[in-house]
Amino acid sequence: MFGIKTLSALLVVIFFSQVSVAEDIRINKVADEKEELLLSVLELVWSKADPNGKIIQLNDELPVSRLPVEVESGAIDLMWAGASANNDEQMLAVRIPLLKGMLGHRISIIRQGDQHKFNDIRSISDLARLDAGMGRTWGSTKVLEQAGLNVVTAMKYENLFHMLEGGRFDYFPRGIHEPWADLAKYPELPLEVEKRILLIYPYAMYFYLQKDNRALHAKLTRGFEQAIADGSFDELFYSAPMVKQVIEKGNIKDRIVLRMPNNEMHKDTPVDRPELWLDVNKL
Numbered sequence: 125m126f127g128i129k130t131l132s133a134l135l136v137v138i139f140f141s142q143v144s145v146a147e148d149i150r151i152n153k154v155a156d157e158k159e160e161l162l163l164s165v166l167e168l169v170w171s172k173a174d175p176n177g178k179i180i181q182l183n184d185e186l187p188v189s190r191l192p193v194e195v196e197s198g199a200i201d202l203m204w205a206g207a208s209a210n211n212d213e214q215m216l217a218v219r220i221p222l223l224k225g226m227l228g229h230r231i232s233i234i235r236q237g238d239q240h241k242f243n244d245i246r247s248i249s250d251l252a253r254l255d256a257g258m259g260r261t262w263g264s265t266k267v268l269e270q271a272g273l274n275v276v277t278a279m280k281y282e283n284l285f286h287m288l289e290g291g292r293f294d295y296f297p298r299g300i301h302e303p304w305a306d307l308a309k310y311p312e313l314p315l316e317v318e319k320r321i322l323l324i325y326p327y328a329m330y331f332y333l334q335k336d337n338r339a340l341h342a343k344l345t346r347g348f349e350q351a352i353a354d355g356s357f358d359e360l361f362y363s364a365p366m367v368k369q370v371i372e373k374g375n376i377k378d379r380i381v382l383r384m385p386n387n388e389m390h391k392d393t394p395v396d397r398p399e400l401w402l403d404v405n406k407l
Contacts, residue, residue: 132159137220147214149201149340152187152194157305161364162204165222166331168360173347195334202340207328212390216335219392220348223301224361224402227264228327228349229384230297231374232256232318233288233306241294242320247380248272251321255293257284263388268297271384277329289313295321300402301366304373322404326386328393352399362406376407 125147141192149170154163163179170177186194191203192214204222223262234242251314252273260264260277268275276293278284284302285306290298295318302316333340351357370376394400 130303133358147174148178148180148345150180150182151200151202152191154354155185157366158299158302161366162222162329164360165357166202166204166365168351168356169344169347171347172350172356173343188192192318192332195332198334201337202331202333202344204329206263207330207388207390207393209388210287211330211332212271214335215332216337216341217390218331218341218344219328219332219390219394220330220345220352221394221400222331223329224324224400225328226301226352226367226402227298227299227329228267229404230264230323231300231303231379232295232297232323233285233303233315234295234318235288235291236314236316238294239319240317242318245382246380248384251382254295257288257293257296259284264297264325264327266388267384267386270387271325285310285315289315300374300376301370304369305366317373319375320378320380322381323384324374324381324404325384326389326393326395326401328335328389371407374403376406379400 151163151166154160167179168177182200188205191200191205192211194200195203195215203215206227207217211217232242241254248271255274256268256277257276257278258268259281260279265275265277271311276287278287284296287293300322307315307317331344333344348357351360389395
């Protein structure tokens with residue numbers, strides 16, 4: 125039997141140990157619809173890993189180029205980003221694809237009236253006769269170049285739409301969920317969604333943490349695995365408005381799939397776990 129003092133002390137220890145479990149994490153300010161989906165994924169994962177913990181956004185949005193430095197300094201606890209050699213070297217990745225590798229599934233934006241240029245394409249070599257436009261520092265840009273595609277690059281994402289409209293290149297491959305939202309931002313430009321081609325290559329977006337933050341890595345991994353196992357991650361993902369838009373507008377089943385490898389993939393990429401990746405047959 126415990127004495128009253130012993131029992132009281134034990135209850136105090138239990139109370140404070142439970143309190144100490146709760147952890148708040150700091151992230152960059154969320155800016156757009158895609159970021160909102162990623163935030164929802166983080167909220168789900170964190171609700172499984174630390175039900176009493178909070179996610180705190182910065183008051184002002186930091187530019188993407190600064191985020192690795194802010195993670196390293198501890199100003200923010202994590203960022204999300206496409207997998208790259210630089211990110212993998214500088215930070216610690218939670219190797220579960222946040223959007224099921226959706227960014228490796230690409231539907232292009234083209235100039236209005238140019239669909240005929242794509243109607244007879246059957247292979248990567250056919251597509252190589254045309255020029256793609258991509259961000260200069262994007263991980264996907266290397267994938268297209270290594271596949272033998274011609275790529276015109278720009279530093280600023282916004283410039284690519286005007287470059288496409290101006291004839292600098294022929295198509296702008298976007299994540300499968302992105303073209304419609306992109307076009308809505310530039311209604312004045314004579315652009316449209318290409319109707320026949322779906323580019324697919326392995327590509328993941330991950331949570332990235334400070335290199336030695338093993339405790340947070342373990343918590344996020346545990347929470348993510350739980351959300352996958354109980355089906356809540358798939359439920360969140362497939363009910364997201366941007367994913368539902370792909371299902372409604374993407375015409376996926378009628379597209380010609382052109383696959384290419386990704387030589388930039390980290391050796392620990394979980395390619396042997398199909399439940400972590402997008403299955404276009406479900407769209």
